[in-house]
Amino acid sequence: MILRVSTKGEYGVRLMVDLARHYYSSRPRSLTDIAQAEQLSLAYLEQLVKLLREAEPPLVASTRGAHGGYRLSRPPEEITMGEIVRVLEGPIAPMICATEGEMTQICSLLDSCKTKFLWARVRDAVAQTLDSITLADLVGASEQETQNAPTHFISISDIRVAPSSAL
Amino acid sequence: MILRVSTKGEYGVRLMVDLARHYYSSRPRSLTDIAQAEQLSLAYLEQLVKLLREAEPPLVASTRGAHGGYRLSRPPEEITMGEIVRVLEGPIAPMICATEGEMTQICSLLDSCKTKFLWARVRDAVAQTLDSITLADLVGASEQETQNAPTHFISISDIRVAPSSAL
């Protein structure tokens, strides 16, 4: 499997989408609530959110203590999926010698140098896709109207499946 | 690491590029020679080439016995990197529920459905990139002139680093 999104990336993105949906709430959103809504383990989410908080620049900000929780450190339009994925999954590099940015190493073997340009192309395709999509794109414009809704519960009927052309 | 090319994919593509460079030779190319040229383990290459041979349609054809070896089953222009990578690394699917072609499953969770479209976009970007590059593109037009060269030895000075725009 050449494209391998681990659970870190998968759950972490879901976590961020959840936070984006609650961005205009007056209170921070607790991991307990997110874990319940997304059916994920709280202890595991704690590990992921730590990465997001310690990122430079940070993607989430925390409030400790009772009624604490997390919120996005920036509006959803200003956070790209590329940022999130890089924090959670590490740099977008298909292999050791094709890290983003650095392609200076000249290797002494015959065909491997030529294949590196292939992997670089694939890497750039992924990076460009991820960098062009923001959290706001995933949450969708219709959600923005339900701003400031205090403790906004979602039922199954609220699930909307966007047409793929919408992305 | 979201993009993860295992050694199967890496070595396998190098193997195919090597075969493409010798496509116009009169004799098949042995794995022993490839292993030496690319500094790879013979026994491991045998496993990889098996996948390429048993693929449907096959990507390489073998000749057994002394002076045997492998050759591409089609000219390099007709073999895409997408074919090779799918044979070696399996279908291009970032996660279980985003296999190529099938996106019909509707999931009951809140944000995960929305994120699936993200992963589908990434998947398509990778697939499109790989499907648009052929073995001939990687070998490079300049190589084609050295056709029919019998047992063509390559020295270090033969290594050419193509500009990335050439891809």
Added chain:
DNA sequence: AATATATCCTAGTGAGCAGGTCGGATTAAG
């Protein structure tokens, strides 16, 4: 015919990592 050189096939294996769990310390609200 004998030998050398290939492909072909199946099993096994060791290290590393994904994907968590667990227990507890710290902080703040009511």
Added chain:
DNA sequence: CTTAATCCGACCTGCTCACTAGGATATATT
């Protein structure tokens, strides 16, 4: 002072990757 949160590090467990080993079979050359 109790409750509800974030914070922190250690540990564990099963799976997969990346090979290696050892042979069986096929064919060209001598």
